[in-house]
Amino acid sequence: MARADFAFFHPLRVRWAEVDMQAIVFNGHYLTYFDVAFTEYWRATGLPGVMQQAEDGQEMFARKATIEYHAPARFDDMLDIGVRCAALGRSSMRYVLEIYRGEEFLIAGELVYVYADTALRKGVALPEAWRSRLAELERLAPVQQ
Template sequence: MAREDFSFFHSLRVRWAEVDMQGIVFNGHYLTYFDVAFTEYWRATGLPGVIQQAQDGREMFARKASIEYLAPARFDDVLDIGVRCAGFGRTSVRFVPEIYRGDEHLISGELVYVYADTSVRKGVPWPDDWREAITRLEKLKPVAL
């Protein structure tokens, strides 16, 4: 995906504790970066957060997470993490996060979540109002960082 295809970005700076002996971000931290950016994306939708979802007895469960490494990030780099909804299923939703350093595309990923009834841990239909809120956010133009 191209950087301009994203309507949402979250920035963060690489901390010393996140780099390995090679001086680059340890691979496992990219999933944390995806999670941080996705949390901010979700907050921007205005939809119920994890605490409210838990109280309602229906939550999003992670079903799949993948990472494709294109180039490494290093200590003190400022990273822009784009999050984009790539599609809805009946009970699931797929997001594509990408990490950039300036215009350089470093990392791509995929996150799939299933909306489920927590009492039986089974998927339930994705709420129409959630789909509409995400679609509205996706139509927004990127905000200058």
């Protein structure tokens, strides 16, 4: 995707504890960066947060996470993490994430969540209010799977 395709970015500064012996961000930390950015994206939607979802007995379960490394981030870099809802299924949501240092593209990733009944651990239909809000935030209706 192009940087301009993202309606939401979360800034993050690389901390010393996140770099490895090569002085670059250790690969596993990018999933944490994705999680932090997705949490802030979700907060920006105004939709029910994790505590409310748990209370309601229906939560988002992580189904898939991928990372593609294009260039490394280093200690003290200021990163912008773009999050975009790319597709909505009956019970699933696919998010595309990209990490930039300024205009330089570093990392690409994908997160897939399934909205599920917590007790049954089985997918349930995404609420229509969620679909509408996500489409509004993304400026266009996400492509259906």
